[in-house]
Amino acid sequence: MGEARKTSNTHRVSRRAMLQAGIGAALALPTAARGKEEDLVPEAMRVPGVPASPYGMPSRFEDKAVRLLTPLSTISPGTGSARTPLHLLDGIITPSGLHYERHHNGVPDIDPARHILLVHGMVREPLEFSMEALLRYPRTSRLAFLECAGNSGANAAQEPPQTSVDLIHGLVSCSEWTGVPLKLLLDEAAIVDGAEWLLIEGGDASALSRSIPLAEAYKYGMLALYQNGERLRPEQGYPVRFFMPGWEGSLNVKWLRRIKLTRQPTFTKEETSKYTQLQPDGVARQFDFVMGVKSVILSPSVGMRLPEKGFYQISGLAWSGHGRVRDVKITTDGGNSWSQAELEEPVLPQCLVRFRFGWHWDGGPTVLQSLATDEGGHMQPTHSAWKAQYAPGQGYHYNAIQSWRVEADGVVKNVHA
Amino acid sequence: MRRLMLCAVPTLILCMVVVLGAPAGGQNNLRLGKPADRARIGAWDIDVSPDGAGLPPGSGSARQGALVFEMKCAACHGEAGAGQPADRLTGGVGTLKSARPIKTVASYWPYATTLFSYIRSAMPINDPQSLTADEVYALSAYLLSVDGIVGKDAVLDAGSLAKIKMPNRDGFRNAWGRPAE
Numbered sequence: 001m002g003e004a005r006k007t008s009n010t011h012r013v014s015r016r017a018m019l020q021a022g023i024g025a026a027l028a029l030p031t032a033a034r035g036k037e038e039d040l041v042p043e044a045m046r047v048p049g050v051p052a053s054p055y056g057m058p059s060r061f062e063d064k065a066v067r068l069l070t071p072l073s074t075i076s077p078g079t080g081s082a083r084t085p086l087h088l089l090d091g092i093i094t095p096s097g098l099h100y101e102r103h104h105n106g107v108p109d110i111d112p113a114r115h116i117l118l119v120h121g122m123v124r125e126p127l128e129f130s131m132e133a134l135l136r137y138p139r140t141s142r143l144a145f146l147e148c149a150g151n152s153g154a155n156a157a158q159e160p161p162q163t164s165v166d167l168i169h170g171l172v173s174c175s176e177w178t179g180v181p182l183k184l185l186l187d188e189a190a191i192v193d194g195a196e197w198l199l200i201e202g203g204d205a206s207a208l209s210r211s212i213p214l215a216e217a218y219k220y221g222m223l224a225l226y227q228n229g230e231r232l233r234p235e236q237g238y239p240v241r242f243f244m245p246g247w248e249g250s251l252n253v254k255w256l257r258r259i260k261l262t263r264q265p266t267f268t269k270e271e272t273s274k275y276t277q278l279q280p281d282g283v284a285r286q287f288d289f290v291m292g293v294k295s296v297i298l299s300p301s302v303g304m305r306l307p308e309k310g311f312y313q314i315s316g317l318a319w320s321g322h323g324r325v326r327d328v329k330i331t332t333d334g335g336n337s338w339s340q341a342e343l344e345e346p347v348l349p350q351c352l353v354r355f356r357f358g359w360h361w362d363g364g365p366t367v368l369q370s371l372a373t374d375e376g377g378h379m380q381p382t383h384s385a386w387k388a389q390y391a392p393g394q395g396y397h398y399n400a401i402q403s404w405r406v407e408a409d410g411v412v413k414n415v416h417a
Numbered sequence: 418m419r420r421l422m423l424c425a426v427p428t429l430i431l432c433m434v435v436v437l438g439a440p441a442g443g444q445n446n447l448r449l450g451k452p453a454d455r456a457r458i459g460a461w462d463i464d465v466s467p468d469g470a471g472l473p474p475g476s477g478s479a480r481q482g483a484l485v486f487e488m489k490c491a492a493c494h495g496e497a498g499a500g501q502p503a504d505r506l507t508g509g510v511g512t513l514k515s516a517r518p519i520k521t522v523a524s525y526w527p528y529a530t531t532l533f534s535y536i537r538s539a540m541p542i543n544d545p546q547s548l549t550a551d552e553v554y555a556l557s558a559y560l561l562s563v564d565g566i567v568g569k570d571a572v573l574d575a576g577s578l579a580k581i582k583m584p585n586r587d588g589f590r591n592a593w594g595r596p597a598e
Contacts, residue, residue, distance in 0.1 A: 075493050075502055076542045105542055119450065120458055127450030128457065136449055188450050199464055205545050207538035209464060213593060258461055266466050267528050269535040273504075273520070276589065282514035284525070288592035391518050 064088060067098055068166045078106020078205070081148070082235075083170025086317065087298045092143075092344075092352040094173035096228045101235045102148050102171065104206035104270075108255055112239040115203070117223070119185055121260035122195035127188060131239050134223065137180040141226075142245065144350045145319045147172040147291045149248035149275050153395025155402070156387065160414040165301040168414070169402075172294075172319065174352035175227045177243050182221035185259075195261040199268070200242050203257035210251045211265035211287070212244065220244055223256065246321030246350035247289045248397075250275055278391040291321035292399040293380055295328050295355070295372035306410035309363030314341070318353045320374035327373055328355040334367035334417065341370065349375075361406065367417050368404045383416045463546075465534040469579025472533065476574035477555025479562035485552050486559050489541050497563050498522075503542075507563040510584055523564035527589055529581040533557050554578065 058065065065088040071080035082101040084094055094100075101107075112131040120126035151171035154161050161167055191214070198217050201209040212221075224243040225231065232238040237254025244251050250270055265271070265287065276284040295318035300306060314332070318325045324347055329338040341355035355370070373379045381389075386400035403417035465471040486498070498506030498521075509519030522532050537553045539545045548556070558573040566581060567573070 073502065079542070105539065105545065116457070118453055118457060118461055120453055120462070125450075126453035126458060128453045129450050133449035133451075137447055184447070185450065188448060201464070205539070205542075207463065207545070209538075260462070260464065262466065264466060264468075266464050266534075267531050268464065269531055269539070272526050272528070272531050272589075273522075273535070278513060278518055278520070279590075280514070282518075282588065284513075284589050285592045286589040391513070392516055393518060 065098070067101065068164070068170060070167070076105060078103055081171060083166045084173045085166045086170055086172075086296075087165045087301050087304070090315070090354070092174050092317070092346075092354050093228065094175060096175065096230065096233050096236070099146075099173040099175060099227070099233070099236060100148065100171045102150075102249060103235070104204070104208050106205055107235045108204045109234065110203065110239060110255055115239050115257070117185075117240060117256060118258045119189045119261075120258075121199070121262055122192040123186075123261055124190035124192060125188075127185070129185065134180060134240065135225065137184055139178050139180055139225070140222070141176055141178040142222075143174065143176050143346070143348055144243070144245040145172055145174040145291075145352045146243075146249055146252060147319070147321075149250060149291070149396045151249075152294070152296075152398040152400075152402075155383070155400065155414075155416075156390075156393075156395040156398050160416055162302060162414055164303040165296065165298055168302070169296045171249070172317075172352070174319075176229065177222060177224045178226035178229075179222040179224035179240070179243060182223055182242075182259075183218050185223070186218060186261075191261060194263055197262045197265050199258070199260040199262055199266045200251070200253045200256065201258040201260070202237075202253045203255040208250065208253055208270055209258075209266070209268045210253060210270055211262070211268060212247075212251055212289075213287075214261065216289075217244065224252075244289075246291055246323075248275065248291055248321075251289065275396060277394050277396045279389065280391050282391070288397060291319075292397060293320035293322065293325070293372050293374040293378045294318065294399040295325075295370040295380065296402045297330075297368055297370050297404060300368070300406070300412045301404060302412050302414040304412045306361060306406060306412070308410070309361050312359050312361055314357040314359050314368065316355055316370055318343075318355055318370070318372040319351065320372070320376075320378060321350055322374050322376045322378050323349045324375045325353045325372055326375045326377075328353075329371045329373075330355075330357045330359075331369045331371075332359050332361075332366060335369060338371070363408065365408045366406050367415065368406060369401050369417070371401055463534070463538050465530040465537075467528040467530050467579075469530060469575055472530070472575035472578060473550040474575065475550030475554055476572055477551045477553070477558055478572045479555070479558040479567065479569055481551075482555035482557070482559025482562075485548075485556055489548075490556070493542070498560055506560055510564055513585070513588065521564075522560055523566060523584060525585050525588070527583055527586050529557065529561065529566075529578055529583055532560065533578060 067082035069082050073079045084100045117129040148171035152169050154168045198212045222243040224241050240256045241254045242256050276286045278284045297316040299315045318328045328341040330341045331338050341357040344354040380401045383400040403415050405413045405415045493503035495501050509521045509524035512519045554573045558571050561567045
């Protein structure tokens with residue numbers, strides 16, 4: 001570094017000398033000498049940059065930090081998901097353009113001037129709200145994760161996937177959500193005695209709908225209009241989505257068009273045929289709303305290779321739909337000893353938390369794990385304990401401890417340990 | 418200066434009144450919702466609950482349904498709903514406790530009303546909400562007839578569809594902590 005600076009100074013002097021001597025003299029310099037000088041003074045300092053732009057984009061050198069597309073079907077391309085590249089990000093906020101997507105029949109293109117939100121069913125006065133009206137209600141903001149109930153389900157397989165961590169865990173993201181408390185609209189429509197559930201329906205080509213207990217929705221439900229400071233992206237439900245912090249992703253219905261108050265759950269397609277978990281006794285868990293406590297080490301993670309032995313900062317994310325993450329323990333020796341990871345502020349309920357842990361790798365094969373516990377005392381199960389809860393082939397609500405084996409050559413493998 | 422201060426005092430009092438008054442007056446009295454258009458409710462209220470509420474007038478037979486299925490569904494859901502490339506819809510009854518549970522309408526779904534509502538709201542996937550109520554009744558009857566839940570000659574309407582007891586009717590436990598019905 002010192003050597004480089006000295007060289008650079010030398011060249012700065014010679015450049016000044018050049019200017020004093022006049023342009024003619026500069027032109028007369030041998031091209032080889034000029035080329036060397038340009039190598040040391042970056043081009044970015046010698047050429048004016050491009051002007052400001054209306055909407056900023058990531059550096060062209062960051063083209064790998066994109067969502068991983070995992071369509072479910074060749075016949076309906078809008079059915080499937082796109083996963084957040086968690087291992088290429090840091091901090092806790094997911095950029096809106098990298099927030100995971102899960103659609104059941106594509107992303108609709110909705111003109112907010114024509115979009116209506118209907119509130120009806122067991123209310124005294126069925127109401128409809130234009131987006132213009134909705135935007136006039138008092139708003140609140142909160143940071144919260146959103147996680148698909150199917151996230152991490154790939155790890156439920158006998159053979160754990162060996163590609164990259166986003167394929168396994170990339171259906172969780174975290175944003176600042178801003179919107180109107182649901183209760184303002186419910187109070188205005190006036191709930192009738194006996195209403196216990198809500199049916200929440202999206203205005204997309206799958207008409208995705210879910211039943212939600214009224215009491216909890218009234219307390220925590222938000223009609224989200226903004227994400228990370230800007231209006232929702234179309235793939236996140238523009239112009240308005242339902243948001244229920246910590247509850248399974250598909251309840252946070254996008255392109256929200258209808259809220260119906262009912263006495264009983266409606267048993268919609270997405271709470272019977274899907275988003276239910278079969279247990280070994282043949283009975284399925286239904287209305288399992290809250291996403292459990294989970295953590296995953298992202299650096300290092302499967303598909304990466306540690307170049308040499310020495311110091312590494314282990315870093316990852318933890319979260320719980322039940323509340324705050326209380327602690328994250330790390331083992332770097334396959335579970336023989338556990339240490340507390342540092343939890344980076346802010347540590348918020350129903351929000352991703354960044355954990356970090358300094359590790360000196362001695363170059364030998366080992367297994368890394370993280371174990372999160374939340375403030376309610378919920379703790380991640382082992383892979384085998386999680387598997388024992390459910391029938392074969394189930395994958396919703398997978399939150400077992402993730403094990404990464406570091407081989408002697410530094411390659412990181414996904415293992416069930 | 419004195420005059421400015423004189424002006425400021427009443428303004429300050431006014432500000433205090435406004436701030437104190439805000440929580441009581443502001444939020445809940447916005448009333449920006451408009452009475453819902455009856456025609457809109459009629460057109461949008463497409464869900465069907467387990468007791469049959471929401472089922473439209475109309476009817477369809479399993480035999481008609483077989484024809485509609487062949488034309489509009491089989492390309493994705495396979496012959497008689499056997500699956501591939503899209504979800505398997507038929508068979509698998511009695512497999513839920515086995516080493517290879519197969520979830521289909523017949524083996525897994527608790528209510529026939531969900532089948533009707535699924536088809537009506539979202540199928541076929543390339544042309545959702547295009548089927549008539551009669552076609553949806555016919556398709557429901559056909560798919561249920563494949564597994565013998567209704568007869569091959571069954572005709573379904575709002576009354577008869579809601580009365581069907583699915584084989585896995587009691588196969589769900591409400592994890593939210595209250596009975597599912």
